[in-house]
Amino acid sequence: MYTYILRRLFLFIPVLFGVTVFVFLVMNIIPGDIASIILGTEATPELKEQLRQEFGLNLPLYQQYWNWISGVFVGDFGNSLRTGAPILPEMLNRFSLTFELTIFAAIISWMIAIPMGILAAVKRNTKGDIGIRFVSLLGVSIPNFALATLLILILSLFFNYYPPVGYVGFLEDPRRNLEILLIPAIVLGTSMAGSLMRMTRSSILEILGQDFIRTAQAKGISQKMVLFKHALRNAIIPVLTIIGMQIGYLLGGTIIVEQIFSLPGLGQMVLTGINQRDFPVVQGTILFIATIFVTVNLIVDILYSYLDPRISYD
Protein backbone atom coordinates (compact mmCIF):
# COMPACT_ATOMS: atom_id res chain seq x y z
CA MET A 1 0.00 0.00 0.00
CA TYR A 2 2.69 2.50 1.00
CA THR A 3 4.76 1.85 -2.07
CA TYR A 4 1.65 2.43 -4.13
CA ILE A 5 0.95 5.71 -2.40
CA LEU A 6 4.56 6.77 -2.77
CA ARG A 7 4.63 5.96 -6.45
CA ARG A 8 1.34 7.72 -6.95
CA LEU A 9 2.71 10.82 -5.21
CA PHE A 10 5.86 10.57 -7.26
CA LEU A 11 3.84 10.59 -10.48
CA PHE A 12 1.83 13.58 -9.31
CA ILE A 13 4.72 16.02 -9.71
CA PRO A 14 5.59 15.32 -13.36
CA VAL A 15 1.90 15.41 -14.27
CA LEU A 16 1.55 18.77 -12.62
CA PHE A 17 4.67 19.98 -14.39
CA GLY A 18 3.25 18.68 -17.67
CA VAL A 19 0.02 20.51 -16.99
CA THR A 20 1.81 23.83 -16.53
CA VAL A 21 3.83 23.31 -19.73
CA PHE A 22 0.73 22.29 -21.65
CA VAL A 23 -1.33 25.26 -20.45
CA PHE A 24 1.54 27.62 -21.21
CA LEU A 25 2.22 26.24 -24.68
CA VAL A 26 -1.43 26.14 -25.65
CA MET A 27 -1.86 29.75 -24.66
CA ASN A 28 1.27 30.75 -26.53
CA ILE A 29 0.57 29.21 -29.91
CA ILE A 30 -2.39 31.52 -30.38
CA PRO A 31 -2.51 32.62 -33.98
CA GLY A 32 -1.86 36.32 -34.19
CA ASP A 33 0.01 38.76 -32.05
CA ILE A 34 -1.29 39.10 -28.50
CA ALA A 35 -0.32 42.78 -28.45
CA SER A 36 -2.52 43.59 -31.42
CA ILE A 37 -5.36 41.50 -30.01
CA ILE A 38 -5.25 43.48 -26.76
CA LEU A 39 -4.90 46.88 -28.39
CA GLY A 40 -7.47 46.23 -31.11
CA THR A 41 -7.96 49.21 -33.38
CA GLU A 42 -5.73 51.47 -31.32
CA ALA A 43 -2.68 49.44 -32.22
CA THR A 44 0.30 51.50 -33.36
CA PRO A 45 3.72 49.90 -33.76
CA GLU A 46 5.06 51.92 -30.80
CA LEU A 47 2.21 50.94 -28.50
CA LYS A 48 2.54 47.29 -29.48
CA GLU A 49 6.26 47.34 -28.80
CA GLN A 50 5.67 48.97 -25.43
CA LEU A 51 3.11 46.32 -24.52
CA ARG A 52 5.40 43.50 -25.59
CA GLN A 53 8.13 44.98 -23.40
CA GLU A 54 5.73 45.28 -20.49
CA PHE A 55 4.53 41.67 -20.66
CA GLY A 56 7.90 40.25 -21.64
CA LEU A 57 6.53 38.94 -24.93
CA ASN A 58 9.83 39.51 -26.72
CA LEU A 59 11.70 37.08 -24.51
CA PRO A 60 12.36 33.52 -25.67
CA LEU A 61 9.56 31.10 -24.85
CA TYR A 62 11.38 29.18 -22.11
CA GLN A 63 12.15 32.44 -20.35
CA GLN A 64 8.54 33.53 -20.55
CA TYR A 65 7.55 30.17 -19.09
CA TRP A 66 10.07 30.57 -16.31
CA ASN A 67 8.82 34.07 -15.50
CA TRP A 68 5.27 32.82 -15.36
CA ILE A 69 5.91 29.64 -13.39
CA SER A 70 8.23 31.23 -10.85
CA GLY A 71 5.46 33.75 -10.19
CA VAL A 72 2.89 30.99 -9.83
CA PHE A 73 5.05 29.29 -7.21
CA VAL A 74 4.85 32.32 -4.95
CA GLY A 75 1.16 32.85 -5.65
CA ASP A 76 1.57 35.48 -8.35
CA PHE A 77 -0.52 34.45 -11.35
CA GLY A 78 0.02 37.80 -13.03
CA ASN A 79 -2.56 40.48 -13.72
CA SER A 80 -5.64 40.56 -15.85
CA LEU A 81 -5.07 42.26 -19.19
CA ARG A 82 -8.48 43.89 -18.97
CA THR A 83 -8.75 45.10 -15.41
CA GLY A 84 -5.10 45.05 -14.38
CA ALA A 85 -6.14 43.37 -11.14
CA PRO A 86 -4.03 40.50 -9.78
CA ILE A 87 -5.51 37.14 -10.76
CA LEU A 88 -5.02 34.98 -7.67
CA PRO A 89 -7.19 36.90 -5.18
CA GLU A 90 -10.07 36.94 -7.62
CA MET A 91 -9.68 33.23 -8.35
CA LEU A 92 -9.76 32.36 -4.66
CA ASN A 93 -12.74 34.59 -4.13
CA ARG A 94 -14.65 32.96 -6.96
CA PHE A 95 -13.51 29.51 -5.97
CA SER A 96 -15.43 29.79 -2.71
CA LEU A 97 -18.66 30.00 -4.70
CA THR A 98 -17.76 27.11 -6.99
CA PHE A 99 -16.74 25.07 -3.97
CA GLU A 100 -19.99 25.74 -2.15
CA LEU A 101 -22.00 24.90 -5.25
CA THR A 102 -20.05 21.68 -5.71
CA ILE A 103 -20.66 20.51 -2.15
CA PHE A 104 -24.33 21.45 -2.33
CA ALA A 105 -24.74 19.58 -5.63
CA ALA A 106 -22.82 16.56 -4.35
CA ILE A 107 -25.04 16.26 -1.28
CA ILE A 108 -28.17 16.41 -3.45
CA SER A 109 -26.82 13.73 -5.74
CA TRP A 110 -25.89 11.43 -2.84
CA MET A 111 -29.33 11.80 -1.33
CA ILE A 112 -30.91 10.72 -4.59
CA ALA A 113 -28.44 8.22 -5.93
CA ILE A 114 -27.30 6.09 -3.04
CA PRO A 115 -30.72 5.04 -1.66
CA MET A 116 -32.04 4.50 -5.20
CA GLY A 117 -28.99 2.51 -6.21
CA ILE A 118 -29.28 0.27 -3.15
CA LEU A 119 -32.98 -0.20 -3.76
CA ALA A 120 -32.43 -1.11 -7.40
CA ALA A 121 -29.79 -3.68 -6.44
CA VAL A 122 -31.85 -5.30 -3.70
CA LYS A 123 -35.00 -5.42 -5.83
CA ARG A 124 -33.07 -6.60 -8.82
CA ASN A 125 -35.06 -7.23 -12.02
CA THR A 126 -38.33 -6.06 -10.55
CA LYS A 127 -40.30 -3.24 -12.13
CA GLY A 128 -38.85 -0.84 -9.58
CA ASP A 129 -35.31 -1.78 -10.58
CA ILE A 130 -36.00 -1.38 -14.28
CA GLY A 131 -37.67 1.96 -13.61
CA ILE A 132 -34.71 3.20 -11.57
CA ARG A 133 -32.23 2.02 -14.21
CA PHE A 134 -34.19 3.73 -16.96
CA VAL A 135 -34.34 6.98 -15.02
CA SER A 136 -30.64 6.81 -14.20
CA LEU A 137 -29.62 6.25 -17.81
CA LEU A 138 -31.88 9.12 -18.80
CA GLY A 139 -30.21 11.17 -16.09
CA VAL A 140 -26.80 10.40 -17.54
CA SER A 141 -28.06 11.45 -20.96
CA ILE A 142 -29.48 14.84 -20.06
CA PRO A 143 -26.78 17.49 -20.38
CA ASN A 144 -26.87 19.93 -17.50
CA PHE A 145 -27.43 22.91 -19.78
CA ALA A 146 -30.53 21.27 -21.28
CA LEU A 147 -31.80 20.35 -17.83
CA ALA A 148 -31.16 23.86 -16.55
CA THR A 149 -32.96 25.48 -19.48
CA LEU A 150 -35.95 23.16 -19.24
CA LEU A 151 -36.13 23.57 -15.47
CA ILE A 152 -36.10 27.36 -15.76
CA LEU A 153 -38.83 27.12 -18.38
CA ILE A 154 -41.02 24.81 -16.32
CA LEU A 155 -40.60 26.87 -13.16
CA SER A 156 -41.50 30.08 -14.94
CA LEU A 157 -44.43 28.71 -16.94
CA PHE A 158 -46.14 26.62 -14.31
CA PHE A 159 -45.00 28.02 -11.00
CA ASN A 160 -44.25 31.59 -11.97
CA TYR A 161 -40.92 31.20 -10.19
CA TYR A 162 -37.76 32.83 -11.44
CA PRO A 163 -34.41 31.83 -9.96
CA PRO A 164 -33.11 34.89 -8.13
CA VAL A 165 -30.18 36.76 -9.63
CA GLY A 166 -27.57 38.91 -7.94
CA TYR A 167 -25.29 36.64 -5.98
CA VAL A 168 -24.67 37.25 -2.30
CA GLY A 169 -22.17 35.32 -0.23
CA PHE A 170 -23.19 32.79 2.40
CA LEU A 171 -21.84 34.92 5.22
CA GLU A 172 -23.73 38.00 4.11
CA ASP A 173 -27.16 36.44 3.81
CA PRO A 174 -27.25 32.66 4.24
CA ARG A 175 -30.89 32.24 3.26
CA ARG A 176 -30.67 34.21 0.07
CA ASN A 177 -27.35 32.56 -0.74
CA LEU A 178 -28.89 29.11 -0.46
CA GLU A 179 -31.94 30.15 -2.47
CA ILE A 180 -29.71 31.40 -5.27
CA LEU A 181 -27.68 28.21 -5.30
CA LEU A 182 -30.63 25.83 -4.92
CA ILE A 183 -31.70 25.48 -8.57
CA PRO A 184 -28.12 25.34 -9.93
CA ALA A 185 -27.27 22.72 -7.30
CA ILE A 186 -30.34 20.66 -8.20
CA VAL A 187 -29.34 20.78 -11.87
CA LEU A 188 -25.78 19.69 -11.14
CA GLY A 189 -26.80 17.20 -8.48
CA THR A 190 -29.36 15.38 -10.57
CA SER A 191 -27.07 15.18 -13.57
CA MET A 192 -24.44 13.60 -11.32
CA ALA A 193 -26.96 11.28 -9.70
CA GLY A 194 -27.44 9.09 -12.78
CA SER A 195 -23.95 7.67 -12.99
CA LEU A 196 -23.62 7.42 -9.22
CA MET A 197 -26.85 5.43 -9.05
CA ARG A 198 -25.61 3.04 -11.71
CA MET A 199 -22.31 2.58 -9.93
CA THR A 200 -23.99 1.97 -6.56
CA ARG A 201 -26.33 -0.60 -8.07
CA SER A 202 -23.71 -2.56 -9.95
CA SER A 203 -21.17 -2.59 -7.13
CA ILE A 204 -23.75 -3.80 -4.60
CA LEU A 205 -24.91 -6.47 -7.02
CA GLU A 206 -21.34 -7.63 -7.45
CA ILE A 207 -20.81 -7.88 -3.71
CA LEU A 208 -24.16 -9.57 -3.09
CA GLY A 209 -23.11 -12.39 -5.42
CA GLN A 210 -19.99 -13.23 -3.43
CA ASP A 211 -19.29 -16.14 -1.15
CA PHE A 212 -18.94 -14.25 2.10
CA ILE A 213 -22.43 -12.83 1.66
CA ARG A 214 -23.80 -16.31 1.09
CA THR A 215 -21.97 -17.44 4.22
CA ALA A 216 -23.47 -14.60 6.22
CA GLN A 217 -26.91 -15.43 4.94
CA ALA A 218 -26.36 -19.11 5.68
CA LYS A 219 -25.42 -18.27 9.25
CA GLY A 220 -28.90 -16.83 9.55
CA ILE A 221 -27.96 -13.17 9.81
CA SER A 222 -30.93 -10.97 8.96
CA GLN A 223 -31.12 -9.58 5.45
CA LYS A 224 -30.84 -6.03 6.77
CA MET A 225 -27.69 -6.83 8.67
CA VAL A 226 -26.17 -8.56 5.65
CA LEU A 227 -26.94 -5.59 3.47
CA PHE A 228 -25.88 -2.79 5.76
CA LYS A 229 -23.02 -4.39 7.61
CA HIS A 230 -21.44 -6.66 5.02
CA ALA A 231 -22.47 -5.58 1.56
CA LEU A 232 -22.50 -1.80 1.84
CA ARG A 233 -19.09 -1.60 3.42
CA ASN A 234 -17.51 -3.41 0.54
CA ALA A 235 -19.61 -1.83 -2.14
CA ILE A 236 -18.69 1.65 -1.02
CA ILE A 237 -15.17 1.52 -2.48
CA PRO A 238 -15.98 1.86 -6.19
CA VAL A 239 -18.77 4.26 -5.29
CA LEU A 240 -16.24 6.42 -3.52
CA THR A 241 -14.11 6.58 -6.65
CA ILE A 242 -17.03 7.83 -8.68
CA ILE A 243 -17.84 10.40 -6.00
CA GLY A 244 -14.27 11.64 -6.00
CA MET A 245 -14.15 11.85 -9.76
CA GLN A 246 -17.45 13.67 -9.83
CA ILE A 247 -16.32 16.23 -7.29
CA GLY A 248 -13.26 16.84 -9.42
CA TYR A 249 -15.45 17.22 -12.47
CA LEU A 250 -17.87 19.50 -10.71
CA LEU A 251 -15.16 21.81 -9.47
CA GLY A 252 -14.10 22.36 -13.04
CA GLY A 253 -17.37 21.60 -14.73
CA THR A 254 -19.68 24.14 -13.22
CA ILE A 255 -18.72 26.38 -16.15
CA ILE A 256 -22.03 26.07 -17.97
CA VAL A 257 -24.26 26.18 -14.93
CA GLU A 258 -22.48 29.25 -13.58
CA GLN A 259 -22.94 30.87 -16.95
CA ILE A 260 -26.67 30.07 -17.17
CA PHE A 261 -27.45 31.28 -13.67
CA SER A 262 -24.99 34.21 -13.81
CA LEU A 263 -23.05 33.00 -10.80
CA PRO A 264 -19.66 34.70 -10.39
CA GLY A 265 -17.69 31.48 -9.89
CA LEU A 266 -14.45 30.12 -11.27
CA GLY A 267 -16.09 28.66 -14.37
CA GLN A 268 -17.53 32.00 -15.31
CA MET A 269 -14.08 33.54 -14.88
CA VAL A 270 -12.63 31.08 -17.41
CA LEU A 271 -15.37 31.85 -19.88
CA THR A 272 -15.15 35.61 -19.48
CA GLY A 273 -11.39 35.32 -19.89
CA ILE A 274 -11.83 33.39 -23.12
CA ASN A 275 -14.42 35.77 -24.50
CA GLN A 276 -12.33 38.82 -23.65
CA ARG A 277 -9.14 37.13 -24.86
CA ASP A 278 -7.65 37.82 -21.46
CA PHE A 279 -4.98 35.15 -21.72
CA PRO A 280 -3.26 35.47 -18.33
CA VAL A 281 -6.68 34.94 -16.75
CA VAL A 282 -7.44 31.91 -18.93
CA GLN A 283 -3.99 30.48 -18.31
CA GLY A 284 -4.25 31.00 -14.56
CA THR A 285 -7.79 29.69 -14.12
CA ILE A 286 -7.24 26.61 -16.26
CA LEU A 287 -4.07 25.78 -14.34
CA PHE A 288 -5.90 26.32 -11.07
CA ILE A 289 -8.80 24.04 -12.05
CA ALA A 290 -6.54 21.35 -13.47
CA THR A 291 -4.45 21.37 -10.29
CA ILE A 292 -7.55 20.88 -8.16
CA PHE A 293 -8.74 18.15 -10.49
CA VAL A 294 -5.45 16.27 -10.33
CA THR A 295 -5.25 16.69 -6.57
CA VAL A 296 -8.76 15.37 -6.02
CA ASN A 297 -7.94 12.37 -8.20
CA LEU A 298 -4.79 11.79 -6.18
CA ILE A 299 -6.72 11.88 -2.92
CA VAL A 300 -9.29 9.45 -4.34
CA ASP A 301 -6.57 7.02 -5.44
CA ILE A 302 -4.87 7.16 -2.06
CA LEU A 303 -8.15 6.67 -0.26
CA TYR A 304 -8.92 3.78 -2.55
CA SER A 305 -5.68 2.00 -1.77
CA TYR A 306 -6.27 2.61 1.92
CA LEU A 307 -9.75 1.08 1.74
CA ASP A 308 -8.78 -1.73 -0.55
CA PRO A 309 -5.24 -2.85 0.22
CA ARG A 310 -5.27 -5.25 -2.73
CA ILE A 311 -4.74 -2.32 -5.09
CA SER A 312 -1.23 -2.10 -6.41
CA TYR A 313 0.53 -0.23 -9.14
CA ASP A 314 0.44 -1.71 -12.66
Next chain:
Amino acid sequence: MKEITDRLRKDKIGMAGLIGVLFIILLAFLAPVIAPYNPTEMFNQHRLERPSTQFWLGTDEFGRDILSRIIYGAQVSIMVGLIAVGIGATFGFIFGLLAGFFKGWVDNTIMRIMDVLFAFPDLLLALAIVAVLGPNLRNTMIAIGIVTIPVFTRLVRASVIAVKEMDFVLSAESIGIKTPRIILRHITPYILAPFLVQITLALSIAILAEAALSFLGLGIQPPHPSWGSMLSDARGYMELAPWIAIFPALFIILTIFCFNLLGDSLRDLLDPKLKS
Protein backbone atom coordinates in the same frame (compact mmCIF):
# COMPACT_ATOMS: atom_id res chain seq x y z
CA MET B 1 -19.82 -11.01 -35.45
CA LYS B 2 -22.98 -12.85 -36.43
CA GLU B 3 -23.37 -14.04 -32.88
CA ILE B 4 -23.23 -10.45 -31.71
CA THR B 5 -25.87 -9.22 -34.15
CA ASP B 6 -28.08 -12.13 -33.17
CA ARG B 7 -27.78 -11.33 -29.52
CA LEU B 8 -28.29 -7.64 -30.13
CA ARG B 9 -31.50 -8.46 -31.96
CA LYS B 10 -32.79 -10.19 -28.85
CA ASP B 11 -31.85 -7.28 -26.62
CA LYS B 12 -34.85 -4.97 -26.86
CA ILE B 13 -33.28 -2.01 -25.08
CA GLY B 14 -30.17 -2.17 -27.22
CA MET B 15 -32.28 -2.44 -30.35
CA ALA B 16 -34.29 0.61 -29.33
CA GLY B 17 -31.01 2.50 -28.95
CA LEU B 18 -29.77 1.27 -32.30
CA ILE B 19 -32.96 2.29 -34.07
CA GLY B 20 -32.78 5.72 -32.47
CA VAL B 21 -29.16 6.15 -33.51
CA LEU B 22 -29.90 5.04 -37.08
CA PHE B 23 -32.85 7.45 -37.19
CA ILE B 24 -30.64 10.41 -36.21
CA ILE B 25 -27.95 9.37 -38.70
CA LEU B 26 -30.58 9.07 -41.43
CA LEU B 27 -31.90 12.50 -40.51
CA ALA B 28 -28.39 13.88 -40.81
CA PHE B 29 -27.63 12.34 -44.20
CA LEU B 30 -31.01 13.09 -45.74
CA ALA B 31 -31.20 16.63 -44.37
CA PRO B 32 -31.28 18.39 -47.77
CA VAL B 33 -34.03 16.04 -48.95
CA ILE B 34 -36.34 15.94 -45.96
CA ALA B 35 -35.97 19.39 -44.40
CA PRO B 36 -39.05 21.38 -45.43
CA TYR B 37 -37.18 24.72 -45.57
CA ASN B 38 -33.71 26.18 -45.79
CA PRO B 39 -32.52 26.25 -42.15
CA THR B 40 -31.25 29.83 -42.43
CA GLU B 41 -34.17 31.28 -44.35
CA MET B 42 -36.07 33.90 -42.33
CA PHE B 43 -39.82 34.19 -42.76
CA ASN B 44 -40.32 37.68 -41.42
CA GLN B 45 -44.07 37.38 -41.14
CA HIS B 46 -43.81 34.19 -39.12
CA ARG B 47 -41.68 34.98 -36.10
CA LEU B 48 -42.08 32.87 -32.97
CA GLU B 49 -45.02 31.03 -34.44
CA ARG B 50 -46.36 28.03 -32.60
CA PRO B 51 -46.22 24.58 -34.24
CA SER B 52 -48.64 24.38 -37.17
CA THR B 53 -49.16 22.45 -40.37
CA GLN B 54 -46.91 24.95 -42.14
CA PHE B 55 -44.13 24.88 -39.54
CA TRP B 56 -44.37 21.56 -37.74
CA LEU B 57 -42.24 22.54 -34.78
CA GLY B 58 -42.89 26.28 -34.96
CA THR B 59 -40.50 29.09 -35.84
CA ASP B 60 -37.82 30.93 -33.91
CA GLU B 61 -37.28 34.63 -33.21
CA PHE B 62 -36.05 35.25 -36.77
CA GLY B 63 -38.91 33.31 -38.33
CA ARG B 64 -36.72 30.32 -39.18
CA ASP B 65 -38.30 26.89 -39.34
CA ILE B 66 -37.33 24.96 -36.21
CA LEU B 67 -37.84 21.52 -37.73
CA SER B 68 -35.46 22.31 -40.59
CA ARG B 69 -32.91 23.71 -38.17
CA ILE B 70 -33.16 20.61 -36.02
CA ILE B 71 -32.68 18.34 -39.05
CA TYR B 72 -29.63 20.31 -40.18
CA GLY B 73 -28.51 20.43 -36.56
CA ALA B 74 -28.50 16.63 -36.59
CA GLN B 75 -26.14 16.86 -39.54
CA VAL B 76 -23.79 19.07 -37.54
CA SER B 77 -24.00 16.83 -34.46
CA ILE B 78 -23.37 13.61 -36.36
CA MET B 79 -20.60 15.10 -38.47
CA VAL B 80 -18.80 16.58 -35.47
CA GLY B 81 -19.32 13.33 -33.56
CA LEU B 82 -17.99 11.09 -36.31
CA ILE B 83 -15.02 13.22 -37.27
CA ALA B 84 -14.04 14.08 -33.70
CA VAL B 85 -14.27 10.46 -32.60
CA GLY B 86 -12.48 9.48 -35.81
CA ILE B 87 -9.58 11.73 -34.81
CA GLY B 88 -9.61 10.49 -31.21
CA ALA B 89 -9.93 6.81 -32.13
CA THR B 90 -7.23 6.91 -34.83
CA PHE B 91 -4.63 8.67 -32.72
CA GLY B 92 -5.67 6.76 -29.63
CA PHE B 93 -5.31 3.49 -31.50
CA ILE B 94 -1.85 4.34 -32.81
CA PHE B 95 -0.57 5.68 -29.49
CA GLY B 96 -2.10 2.79 -27.58
CA LEU B 97 -0.56 0.21 -29.90
CA LEU B 98 2.86 1.84 -29.72
CA ALA B 99 2.73 2.19 -25.96
CA GLY B 100 1.46 -1.32 -25.34
CA PHE B 101 3.66 -3.08 -27.84
CA PHE B 102 6.99 -1.42 -27.36
CA LYS B 103 6.77 -0.54 -23.65
CA GLY B 104 9.89 1.19 -22.25
CA TRP B 105 10.46 4.85 -23.05
CA VAL B 106 7.88 4.90 -25.85
CA ASP B 107 5.24 3.74 -23.41
CA ASN B 108 6.40 6.15 -20.74
CA THR B 109 6.44 9.18 -23.00
CA ILE B 110 3.03 8.49 -24.49
CA MET B 111 1.34 7.67 -21.23
CA ARG B 112 2.71 10.68 -19.36
CA ILE B 113 1.34 12.92 -22.12
CA MET B 114 -1.99 11.17 -21.75
CA ASP B 115 -1.85 11.70 -17.98
CA VAL B 116 -1.46 15.42 -18.64
CA LEU B 117 -4.46 15.43 -20.99
CA PHE B 118 -6.42 13.48 -18.38
CA ALA B 119 -5.64 16.17 -15.85
CA PHE B 120 -8.24 18.49 -17.38
CA PRO B 121 -11.99 18.08 -17.12
CA ASP B 122 -13.20 17.26 -20.67
CA LEU B 123 -15.14 20.40 -21.31
CA LEU B 124 -12.39 22.62 -19.95
CA LEU B 125 -9.82 21.05 -22.26
CA ALA B 126 -12.09 21.46 -25.27
CA LEU B 127 -12.79 25.06 -24.27
CA ALA B 128 -9.10 25.85 -23.93
CA ILE B 129 -8.28 24.39 -27.34
CA VAL B 130 -11.18 26.15 -29.04
CA ALA B 131 -10.24 29.39 -27.32
CA VAL B 132 -6.79 29.17 -28.82
CA LEU B 133 -7.72 27.97 -32.30
CA GLY B 134 -10.82 30.14 -32.60
CA PRO B 135 -14.41 28.93 -32.54
CA ASN B 136 -15.65 27.32 -35.76
CA LEU B 137 -16.79 23.95 -37.06
CA ARG B 138 -13.35 22.57 -37.89
CA ASN B 139 -11.76 23.62 -34.62
CA THR B 140 -14.67 22.23 -32.63
CA MET B 141 -14.01 18.85 -34.21
CA ILE B 142 -10.28 19.08 -33.55
CA ALA B 143 -10.79 20.11 -29.92
CA ILE B 144 -13.27 17.34 -29.17
CA GLY B 145 -11.08 14.87 -31.05
CA ILE B 146 -8.08 15.71 -28.86
CA VAL B 147 -10.21 15.34 -25.74
CA THR B 148 -11.14 11.76 -26.69
CA ILE B 149 -7.60 10.59 -27.51
CA PRO B 150 -6.51 9.57 -23.98
CA VAL B 151 -9.45 7.24 -23.33
CA PHE B 152 -8.77 5.32 -26.53
CA THR B 153 -5.05 5.24 -25.86
CA ARG B 154 -5.49 3.74 -22.40
CA LEU B 155 -8.00 1.20 -23.65
CA VAL B 156 -5.86 0.01 -26.58
CA ARG B 157 -2.70 -0.05 -24.50
CA ALA B 158 -4.29 -2.16 -21.78
CA SER B 159 -5.73 -4.60 -24.33
CA VAL B 160 -2.45 -4.88 -26.23
CA ILE B 161 -0.52 -5.62 -23.06
CA ALA B 162 -3.05 -8.32 -22.14
CA VAL B 163 -3.07 -9.89 -25.61
CA LYS B 164 0.70 -9.74 -26.05
CA GLU B 165 1.28 -12.34 -23.37
CA MET B 166 -1.27 -14.76 -24.76
CA ASP B 167 -0.07 -18.02 -26.22
CA PHE B 168 -1.16 -17.42 -29.78
CA VAL B 169 0.80 -14.18 -29.98
CA LEU B 170 3.84 -15.70 -28.34
CA SER B 171 3.78 -18.61 -30.75
CA ALA B 172 3.36 -16.27 -33.70
CA GLU B 173 6.42 -14.40 -32.47
CA SER B 174 8.38 -17.59 -31.97
CA ILE B 175 7.89 -18.73 -35.55
CA GLY B 176 9.34 -15.42 -36.68
CA ILE B 177 6.29 -13.50 -37.87
CA LYS B 178 7.14 -9.82 -38.23
CA THR B 179 5.85 -7.29 -35.74
CA PRO B 180 3.53 -5.29 -38.05
CA ARG B 181 1.88 -8.52 -39.14
CA ILE B 182 1.40 -9.66 -35.56
CA ILE B 183 -0.20 -6.35 -34.69
CA LEU B 184 -2.44 -6.37 -37.74
CA ARG B 185 -3.45 -9.99 -37.90
CA HIS B 186 -3.37 -11.16 -34.32
CA ILE B 187 -3.72 -8.26 -31.95
CA THR B 188 -6.07 -5.88 -33.76
CA PRO B 189 -9.00 -8.29 -34.16
CA TYR B 190 -8.77 -9.12 -30.49
CA ILE B 191 -9.16 -5.56 -29.26
CA LEU B 192 -11.82 -4.61 -31.78
CA ALA B 193 -14.79 -5.40 -29.54
CA PRO B 194 -13.97 -3.13 -26.60
CA PHE B 195 -12.82 -0.55 -29.12
CA LEU B 196 -16.23 -0.53 -30.80
CA VAL B 197 -18.01 -0.09 -27.49
CA GLN B 198 -15.74 2.80 -26.66
CA ILE B 199 -16.49 4.39 -30.04
CA THR B 200 -20.22 4.31 -29.35
CA LEU B 201 -19.76 5.84 -25.91
CA ALA B 202 -17.29 8.41 -27.24
CA LEU B 203 -19.81 9.45 -29.90
CA SER B 204 -22.30 10.34 -27.22
CA ILE B 205 -19.62 12.30 -25.35
CA ALA B 206 -18.57 14.12 -28.53
CA ILE B 207 -22.13 15.05 -29.49
CA LEU B 208 -22.71 16.32 -25.98
CA ALA B 209 -19.48 18.31 -26.04
CA GLU B 210 -20.38 19.94 -29.36
CA ALA B 211 -23.79 20.94 -28.00
CA ALA B 212 -22.16 22.29 -24.84
CA LEU B 213 -19.52 24.31 -26.72
CA SER B 214 -22.14 25.69 -29.09
CA PHE B 215 -24.39 26.49 -26.15
CA LEU B 216 -21.55 28.61 -24.76
CA GLY B 217 -21.10 30.31 -28.13
CA LEU B 218 -17.70 28.68 -28.64
CA GLY B 219 -18.69 25.93 -31.06
CA ILE B 220 -20.60 26.17 -34.31
CA GLN B 221 -21.13 29.80 -35.25
CA PRO B 222 -24.37 31.39 -36.47
CA PRO B 223 -26.23 31.23 -38.78
CA HIS B 224 -25.37 27.51 -38.98
CA PRO B 225 -27.77 25.49 -36.88
CA SER B 226 -26.51 23.54 -33.89
CA TRP B 227 -28.78 22.10 -31.22
CA GLY B 228 -26.63 23.66 -28.52
CA SER B 229 -26.75 27.19 -29.90
CA MET B 230 -30.45 26.85 -30.74
CA LEU B 231 -31.13 26.01 -27.11
CA SER B 232 -28.94 28.84 -25.91
CA ASP B 233 -30.60 31.40 -28.21
CA ALA B 234 -34.02 30.16 -27.17
CA ARG B 235 -33.50 31.23 -23.58
CA GLY B 236 -34.39 34.83 -24.36
CA TYR B 237 -37.78 33.97 -25.83
CA MET B 238 -38.79 30.67 -24.34
CA GLU B 239 -41.47 31.98 -22.02
CA LEU B 240 -43.27 33.46 -25.03
CA ALA B 241 -42.55 30.49 -27.25
CA PRO B 242 -41.61 27.40 -25.22
CA TRP B 243 -41.30 25.24 -28.34
CA ILE B 244 -38.13 26.99 -29.45
CA ALA B 245 -36.37 25.60 -26.36
CA ILE B 246 -38.20 22.33 -25.91
CA PHE B 247 -37.56 20.74 -29.30
CA PRO B 248 -33.78 21.28 -29.52
CA ALA B 249 -33.45 20.13 -25.88
CA LEU B 250 -35.51 17.02 -26.64
CA PHE B 251 -33.36 16.12 -29.62
CA ILE B 252 -30.12 16.56 -27.69
CA ILE B 253 -31.41 14.39 -24.86
CA LEU B 254 -32.88 11.69 -27.11
CA THR B 255 -29.79 11.42 -29.28
CA ILE B 256 -27.43 11.05 -26.33
CA PHE B 257 -29.87 8.68 -24.64
CA CYS B 258 -29.98 6.40 -27.71
CA PHE B 259 -26.19 6.34 -28.04
CA ASN B 260 -25.94 5.47 -24.35
CA LEU B 261 -28.55 2.71 -24.64
CA LEU B 262 -26.68 1.21 -27.57
CA GLY B 263 -23.28 1.61 -25.94
CA ASP B 264 -24.51 0.01 -22.73
CA SER B 265 -25.99 -2.98 -24.52
CA LEU B 266 -22.92 -3.43 -26.68
CA ARG B 267 -20.73 -3.36 -23.61
CA ASP B 268 -22.78 -6.07 -21.96
CA LEU B 269 -22.79 -8.13 -25.15
CA LEU B 270 -19.11 -7.83 -25.88
CA ASP B 271 -17.71 -7.98 -22.39
CA PRO B 272 -16.12 -11.43 -22.25
CA LYS B 273 -16.52 -11.51 -18.47
CA LEU B 274 -20.30 -11.45 -18.79
CA LYS B 275 -20.51 -14.13 -21.45
CA SER B 276 -22.42 -17.08 -20.16
